[in-house]
Amino acid sequence: MKWYYGKLLRVNLAEKSYTVDEIPEELFTNYLGGRGLGSYLLLEHVQADIDPLSEENKVIFTNGFTTGTSMFGSSRYAVFSKSPQTGLFGEATSGGKVAPALHSTGYDAIILEGASAAPVYLEINDREVIFHSAEHLWGKETYETEDTVLREVNTPKAQAVVIGPAGENLVSFACIENNYWHSAGRSGIGAVLGSKKVKALVFYGESKTSVVNPELLQELMKEMAATGKDHAGVKAYRRLGTTQMVAAMNAAKAFPNRYWRDAYYSHWEKISGETLLENFEVKPTACPKCFISCSKKTTVKTGRHKGLTIEGPEYETIFVFGGLCLIPELDEIIYLNDLCDRLGMDTITAGNLIGLVMEAGQLGRIPVKLEYGDVEGAAQLLRDIADRRGVGQVLARGIKEAAKEWGLEDLAIHVKGMEPAGYDPRPLKGMGLAYATSSRGACHLRASFYKPELSGMIDRKTTQGKAEMLIDWENRLTIFNTGTLCQFFRDLLEWPNVERLVYAITGLEYHKDKLSEIANQIVTNTRIFNAREGATKQEDTLPPRFFKEPVNNGQDRITVEELQFMVDEYYKLRGWDDSGYPVHEEG
Amino acid sequence: MTLEASFGTSKIGADNIGVNCGTMLYNEVKQFRINHSIAEGKIKMENQVTLKLNYPLNEYVAQNELKLQFSEGTTLGDLFLKEGIPSDSVGFAVLNDTMLHLNYRLQNGDFIRVFPLVNGG
Incomplete structure (x- = not known):
């Protein structure tokens, strides 16, 4: 076997x-x-x-x-x-x-x-x-x-x-x-x-594969469990899950809200993880084979949604509905989260689109009036999108198409047609590079680069050295993704442990250099796919508003030149040509 | 005179407190020692910093908020070391709009919010 x-x-x-x-x-x-x-x-x-x-x-x-x-x-x-x-x-x-x-x-x-x-x-x-x-x-x-x-x-x-x-x-x-x-x-x-x-x-089935070195895997897992026992990150995940980020991102003033107008939300405490714990019935839950238990089974205890239970809400859902749409009530966010889950739509994009409609309506740019904070209006719009009714018909086609149809290309926030997650790239320039270069659009998980930027591993305001560090993170997490391994173990699996994990399961004695080479080829393959579809360097950018509109009283901005510098460096270190795309090789 | 020296010269040293004393008693004793040191003029009253510790960093000191005296030149890293907060568990610290490094020199009246390693989705 x-x-x-x-x-x-x-x-x-x-x-x-x-x-x-x-x-x-x-x-x-x-x-x-x-x-x-x-x-x-x-x-x-x-x-x-x-x-x-x-x-x-x-x-x-x-x-x-x-x-x-x-x-x-x-x-x-x-x-x-x-x-x-x-x-x-x-x-x-x-x-x-x-x-x-x-x-x-x-x-x-x-x-x-x-x-x-x-x-x-x-x-x-x-x-x-x-x-x-x-x-x-x-x-x-x-x-x-x-x-x-x-x-x-x-x-x-x-x-x-x-x-x-x-x-x-x-x-x-x-x-x-x-x-x-x-x-x-x-x-x-x-x-x-x-x-x-x-x-x-x-x-379902009964088939199994085998682990080449089961003792080594057990040894590694034993070490991880011991380290994880008192690990601050693990504890925070277990108690608060990803909702911990509401407080952290507001403290860092990188919490997008009012449809990307601001990066600090004065009502953040109302939608924080601590507030969730205080006012809702919250039970930590875990996927099989996990000791972190990041997920939170949450039940609304009072109000019009009393009894409503979901696993969540995750930080990203709180950010879109609480932040971008200015809905500062967790029970209402849970309600919208539940609705998206039932209809089967991505909450990050759904909330971004609702925020766009709220902002565009307020500016009088579209003949739709949906006030910031209007929960039922947002819920109705989500249903209209799912059923492709009225305005929902336009939004169902995605932000690129909707922005084009409504003449909102200057206002809409997306990269390659996908909206960013809750990490503003103006205070976190490396996240700007990550969003711009990710093959699937504004992806926050490619390298979860907010972590090194917030922890001071690298100055979040600089552009120097960003590409090199981003690639190191992206490569390591790409290897995680070859294992479909949960990224929440990233603090417990630095490169040496990633090497041990690969060796334990596969018997392949791949060291960091070899694994980075594999990761580089995988990232390159996704780029080849995009190049084949006609994508060019022009798409490796950020929405115009991120360049034009600083946040935090003008303190945090990212310029076209800064992004360009990081992107060029990224291409060079990935081994791509100046156009940013590898030469396409058939097959 | 440094904060460390002040603690070290106290008759009730932190190291002398038995592990069974409990965290509450530990903090009460520590506050007594700080007050005592202030009264003796070992610490200047004006050098006070507040640390707001987010979970689970608050567990290291059994408090969400610490008001601490410090001597001139003390860095944030010094303070973490002194209070038994492992700096490798600290994700980041913020003073108003500014992200702080461990070598940040504390100023009187600072209110610093401290977060663990951040973990988003």
């Missing part, structure tokens, strides 16, 4: 058939798995210039090299496609309980090809693929869909990924949901599933 299966399942949705292909060993030694395998297969199997919502696009699920092992943080899956949101490389990952079930089907990767004529859901195990009608599920929200397909498949270890009405209606930022509240959120891959009429996938 090896550490990988060497098997690729290809499902033909049009013909309701499937084949199993071998995956050559060199793909695993070259790319390890997860993002490495997924980005390679995307490049290989998806032709250039296709419509992301046509039957020619594909959806690729992958395991990482840690999936199916006992490793902490290994219960995550990754999914890839050409993004309908950006028209470029699309990727999303999600925690919860699905990854071990997906892994137990006996495939390293699953590719969905073509499109079904009628709604289906797939039951995939290590013996067969069963195509079930999903006519009775079409139009249903995500929670009900998940419950129904799991009940119908009726297998104890089965887990499901589903889409909601937003995915069915091809909303460009529709996500994939699992375990009710876990989302493969970004890039709009839920819409690609919708275009293929795939409402859900259910995974």
Whole structure:
């Protein structure tokens, strides 16, 4: 038994058939798995210039090299496609309980090809693929869909990924949901599933891979558990989860609010993690094989949403609805979070779009009046987006299209069609570089570079040395993503431990230089995908407002020249040419 | 005279407090010693700093907010060391709009908010 299966399942949705292909060993030694395998297969199997919502696009699920092992943080899956949101490389990952079930089907990767004529859901195990009608599920929200397909498949270890009405209606930022509240959120891959009429996938099986050096893995995990026991970061995650960032980002004056007008929110305490703990019933929960327990199962105790329970809200959802939309009530944010989860849409993009409408309306730039702080107006707009009604029809196409149609290109905040997360790049210039150069759009997880910038590892206001440090972080986290390993273990797995982890599971004696080389090739592959779609250096930039509008009373700004300096350095260190794109090599 | 020296010369040294005394008693004793030192003129009253410690850094001192006296030249890093707050657990510290480094020299009246290693999504 090896550490990988060497098997690729290809499902033909049009013909309701499937084949199993071998995956050559060199793909695993070259790319390890997860993002490495997924980005390679995307490049290989998806032709250039296709419509992301046509039957020619594909959806690729992958395991990482840690999936199916006992490793902490290994219960995550990754999914890839050409993004309908950006028209470029699309990727999303999600925690919860699905990854071990997906892994137990006996495939390293699953590719969905073509499109079904009628709604289906797939039951995939290590013996067969069963195509079930999903006519009775079409139009249903995500929670009900998940419950129904799991009940119908009726297998104890089965887990499901589903889409909601937003995915069915091809909303460009529709996500994939699992375990009710876990989302493969970004890039709009839920819409690609919708275009293929795939409402859900259910995974289970008995297949296993082996760990090459199990004793070494146990030793590493034992050390991590010991370090994690009193680790301040772990403790903060366990108590507050990502909500801890509300206080931190406001203290750092990098908390975007009033649709990116300000970076400090005077009402931040009302939406902080401490306020959540004080006023709500909050229970820490964990994905399987995790001791951090970052997730918070939260129940509203009073008011009009009394009894409403979600896992969350995460910092990013608080930032968009609390910050960008100026809704300073956690129960209302939870309400909007729940609505997005039910409809199956990414909260970061959804909240950014609502904020754009609020700002544009206030400026009289669009004939829509939605006041800042209007919860019910926001909720109605979310439903209208999911159902593609009225203004929602425009927003469903994504921010790039909406800004173009409404003449708001100067106002809309996005990179390559994807909106940034809750880290303002004006006080955090390295985040500006990360947003600008990320292949999937304004991604905060590529390198989570706010961490070194806030901790003073590098001066957040400087541009010197930013590219070099960003690449080091991006490379390390890219290796995390080849393992589909949760990034929240990043403080416990510096490079030496990453080397040990790779060696323990795969037996590959790769040191930092080799792993960085692998990471560089993976990042380069995503760039090749984008270059093939016609993306150029012009797209590696930030929204114009970030250059024109300083925040914090004019103290924090980023200039075109500063970004250009960092981007040029980034290209050089990645080994790319001056245009920022590697020469495209077929295959 | 440094804060360290002041503590060191106290009859009730921090090291003499048994581990079973409990954190509350530890802090009460420490405050007594500070007051005592002020009364003796060992610490100038005007040199006071407030640290607002975010979870879990507050656990090291069992308080969310510490008011501390310090002597001229004391840095933020010195203060963390003195108070038993591991600087590698500190993510960042902020004074008004300014992010501080460990070598920041404390000023009278500073109100410094201290955060652990930050962990976003």
